[in-house]
Amino acid sequence: MPKNKRHKYERVKQLPNVIMPADGEPLSACSYPWHSDGFTGMPTVLELGCGKGEHSLAFAADDPKTVHVGVDYKSHRMCVGAEQAAAQGLENLFFLRTRVEHIRSFFLPHAIAAIWLTFPDPHIKQRKAKCRLSADPFLEIYADLLVPGGNVYLKTDSDPLFQFTRQTVRRRGGHIQLDCDNIHGSNGSLPGGGVVSAYEKAAVSQGAAIKFLAFRLD
Numbered sequence: 001m002p003k004n005k006r007h008k009y010e011r012v013k014q015l016p017n018v019i020m021p022a023d024g025e026p027l028s029a030c031s032y033p034w035h036s037d038g039f040t041g042m043p044t045v046l047e048l049g050c051g052k053g054e055h056s057l058a059f060a061a062d063d064p065k066t067v068h069v070g071v072d073y074k075s076h077r078m079c080v081g082a083e084q085a086a087a088q089g090l091e092n093l094f095f096l097r098t099r100v101e102h103i104r105s106f107f108l109p110h111a112i113a114a115i116w117l118t119f120p121d122p123h124i125k126q127r128k129a130k131c132r133l134s135a136d137p138f139l140e141i142y143a144d145l146l147v148p149g150g151n152v153y154l155k156t157d158s159d160p161l162f163q164f165t166r167q168t169v170r171r172r173g174g175h176i177q178l179d180c181d182n183i184h185g186s187n188g189s190l191p192g193g194g195v196v197s198a199y200e201k202a203a204v205s206q207g208a209a210i211k212f213l214a215f216r217l218d
């Protein structure tokens with residue numbers, strides 16, 4: 001591991017707002033902090049593939065009555081967000097280092113109010129289609145975790161991923177609530193509370209249209 005990543009890995013292990021399950025650990029879902037008494041009755045929102053957690057940081061600051069959890073398997077990225085959350089005193093934001101494939105072990109069924117997919121890797125090659133975070137097995141996981149009526153929100157600059165997601169949602173019998181192929185193209189308010197991550201800024205500055213999909217799976 002390069003020195004900088006190793007340094008962040010060591011730092012992130014010390015942060016109280018980061019959960020890094022050891023291999024083979026998964027404890028009971030109830031043992032994780034978002035299920036503790038202090039958060040009883042509060043909705044929980046996930047950002048999957050959160051990177052530095054820019055969306056979660058903004059959501060948590062804006063909405064202290066909701067618990068936010070950023071999920072990614074790369075600890076050096078979440079280290080940036082977790083240190084910022086600690087510095088800002090955001091007690092309603094956690095970071096979970098795991099693969100999205102495993103998140104059912106960390107949350108109770110039908111307990112998640114909303115799921116955000118913020119610029120997931122498009123995995124353009126067909127042989128990698130199963131890795132897209134809106135592929136069928138992932139939608140199955142989201143359906144198991146969401147409360148009835150809970151939404152999944154996708155932001156992407158990738159047209160192929162956008163089309164793929166529309167197809168997988170429709171094939172599964174899901175309901176598309178909002179479908180916008182360029183959120184910066186109109187004067188209305190940006191879906192997602194107007195959060196614009198560094199990745200999004202860079203994509204827009206290169207002329208990409210940012211697409212947004214809101215859908216239900218029940």
Ligand SMILES: C[S@@+](CC[C@H](N)C(=O)[O-])C[C@H]1O[C@@H](n2cnc3c(N)ncnc32)[C@H](O)[C@@H]1O
Nearest residue numbers: 049050051072073074099100118119121197199
């Ligand atoms: C293109 S980056 C986007 C990061 C961030 N959401 C943003 O908007 O800047 C995609 C992120 O998804 C994470 N990721 C991809 N597949 C994943 C998986 N199966 N489980 C957990 N994280 C994943 C990567 O580690 C990476 O940080």
